[in-house]
Amino acid sequence: MSRFARKIAPFVAAELALARDAELAGDSAAAFSHLERAHVLGQASTYQHVRVHWLMLRWGLRQRQAREVFGQILRLFGAATKTAIGLVPEGNTGGANVSPVRPMPLPEDLAALIRQARS
Numbered sequence: 001m002s003r004f005a006r007k008i009a010p011f012v013a014a015e016l017a018l019a020r021d022a023e024l025a026g027d028s029a030a031a032f033s034h035l036e037r038a039h040v041l042g043q044a045s046t047y048q049h050v051r052v053h054w055l056m057l058r059w060g061l062r063q064r065q066a067r068e069v070f071g072q073i074l075r076l077f078g079a080a081t082k083t084a085i086g087l088v089p090e091g092n093t094g095g096a097n098v099s100p101v102r103p104m105p106l107p108e109d110l111a112a113l114i115r116q117a118r119s
Contacts, residue, residue: 005045039094071096
């Protein structure tokens with residue numbers, strides 16, 4: 001596991017815990033929002049990137065959202081094969097509602113955590 005992956009892991013885990021809590025509270029939209037934040041944080045780590053897409057796939061299955069399920073299957077393959085060579089669009093939230101190759105603005109709070117993990 002890379003140094004970045006180790007340093008970003010607690011921040012990804014925090015967003016995943018918030019996603020789990022939101023879903024348990026019945027707020028599936030908030031849960032997915034936290035999964036997206038976890039994706040932005042972890043997408044430079046193959047392990048975290050694949051992990052978050054797997055959790056997004058499972059979320060899509062629970063919500064019975066076929067578009068999300070199929071989108072996540074494709075994104076799982078991309079995350080597993082492209083992350084290690086740096087083919088990830090910064091800031092992309094990872095959901096099937098956005099192109100998997102579209103860079104997006106980084107929220108400042110997440111940008112700060114990523115900078116911290118890279119230092």
